[in-house]
Amino acid sequence: MADIIQLLPDHVANQIAAGEVVQRPASVVKELIENAVDAGSTSIKLIIKDAGKTLVQVVDNGKGMSETDARLSFERHATSKIKAAEDLFQLHTKGFRGEALASIAAIAHVEMNTRQADEEVGVQIKIEGSTVVGQDVTVIPQGTSISVKNLFFNIPARRNFLKSDTVELRHIIDEFHRVALAHPDIHFEFYNNGSELFNLPVSNLRQRIVHIFGGKTNEKLVPVEEETEVVNLKGFICKPEFAKKTRGEQFFFVNNRFIKNSYLHHAVCAAFEGLIKEQTHPSYFLFLEVDPSGIDINIHPTKTEVKFDDEHAMYAILRSAVKHSLGQFNVAPVLDFER
Numbered sequence: 244m245a246d247i248i249q250l251l252p253d254h255v256a257n258q259i260a261a262g263e264v265v266q267r268p269a270s271v272v273k274e275l276i277e278n279a280v281d282a283g284s285t286s287i288k289l290i291i292k293d294a295g296k297t298l299v300q301v302v303d304n305g306k307g308m309s310e311t312d313a314r315l316s317f318e319r320h321a322t323s324k325i326k327a328a329e330d331l332f333q334l335h336t337k338g339f340r341g342e343a344l345a346s347i348a349a350i351a352h353v354e355m356n357t358r359q360a361d362e363e364v365g366v367q368i369k370i371e372g373s374t375v376v377g378q379d380v381t382v383i384p385q386g387t388s389i390s391v392k393n394l395f396f397n398i399p400a401r402r403n404f405l406k407s408d409t410v411e412l413r414h415i416i417d418e419f420h421r422v423a424l425a426h427p428d429i430h431f432e433f434y435n436n437g438s439e440l441f442n443l444p445v446s447n448l449r450q451r452i453v454h455i456f457g458g459k460t461n462e463k464l465v466p467v468e469e470e471t472e473v474v475n476l477k478g479f480i481c482k483p484e485f486a487k488k489t490r491g492e493q494f495f496f497v498n499n500r501f502i503k504n505s506y507l508h509h510a511v512c513a514a515f516e517g518l519i520k521e522q523t524h525p526s527y528f529l530f531l532e533v534d535p536s537g538i539d540i541n542i543h544p545t546k547t548e549v550k551f552d553d554e555h556a557m558y559a560i561l562r563s564a565v566k567h568s569l570g571q572f573n574v575a576p577v578l579d580f581e582r
């Protein structure tokens with residue numbers, strides 16, 4: 244019998260990986276901004292056109308890349324962030340899988356311009372569907388600019404699956420909120436079709452929340468703080484009277500990475516029990532700092548899920564800390580309602 248197994252060519256493997264990493268323009272926004280954060284940028288600009296369908300561009304002032312690294316960054320499993328398996332348990336960066344740029348370049352037209360501080364000129368690379376179509380020198384300030392056009396040009400089914408501009412823009416704004424909240428020490432700008440949506444100066448967390456969600460948010464915020472052996476917790480909850488009928492603003496960050504976790508969400512809701520009406524939802528911005536070896540974030544390529552060694556302890560600490568804050572800041576039930 245003849246052998247029938249063969250290794251897939253890189254561009255095919257990249258396109259398959261892209262299916263998981265890049266669901267919509269917002270995924271590109273997330274990956275590019277996280278790379279800009281990891282590069283030590285103090286200022287990051289997001290420029291999109293037509294809700295990212297025509298263009299997603301991220302410009303940063305981070306450390307930039309050498310010519311060789313710029314070429315290599317588009318290879319799959321090429322990363323500067325980890326070297327060995329044990330590094331997975333000591334992560335200090337957003338990225339580590341080394342597959343975002345390879346995936347994006349497999350399904351879009353990408354142009355990268357990048358320059359390191361000690362170089363006089365930078366390098367420009369153009370890639371279309373995993374194929375390098377141009378390389379040149381470029382004169383730019385220190386940092387990296389990556390623009391992504393014609394997303395899903397070679398996957399018509401994905402392109403057709405994209406929702407209206409309003410919906411896609413909503414997803415992009417959600418991603419932007421998440422990373423902007425995690426990094427109040429970075430200046431963020433965000434433009435859609437030439438008009439400015441956000442211009443967030445360097446600030447602290449409270450100010451960042453207010454800059455994003457509006458001036459009235461300030462009076463709603465109650466600080467939460469708790470230090471224990473397993474977790475350092477800080478952030479803000481919104482006073483019960485501002486609980487919303489819609490889902491509201493609900494943010495968990497673990498080691499400064501936005502995550503979704505319905506179990507921890509339940510812990511916060513439990514702390515609010517009796518203080519808010521049924522069918523309403525509390526808003527919160529909570530940051531959990533844990534020993535990186537006590538969590539696993541390598542569960543899904545998008546890294547929005549985390550597995551904790553001791554989820555039950557986390558639940559109990561969270562619930563009691565939120566309860567304590569609600570009590571300490573004299574948040575009595577102001578709503579007259581039947582339980």
Ligand code: ADP
Pocket residue numbers: 274278279282303305306307308316317321322323324337338339340341342343344345386387
């Ligand atoms: P990962 O972030 O998981 O390492 P990526 O495919 O997102 O994988 O990026 C590959 C590599 O390219 C990164 O490890 C980093 O060294 C480099 N890189 C990507 N974006 C930037 C950027 N904006 N500034 C500097 N280096 C970058």
Ligand code: MG
Pocket residue numbers: 274277278337338339341343344
């Ligand atoms: Mg990355």
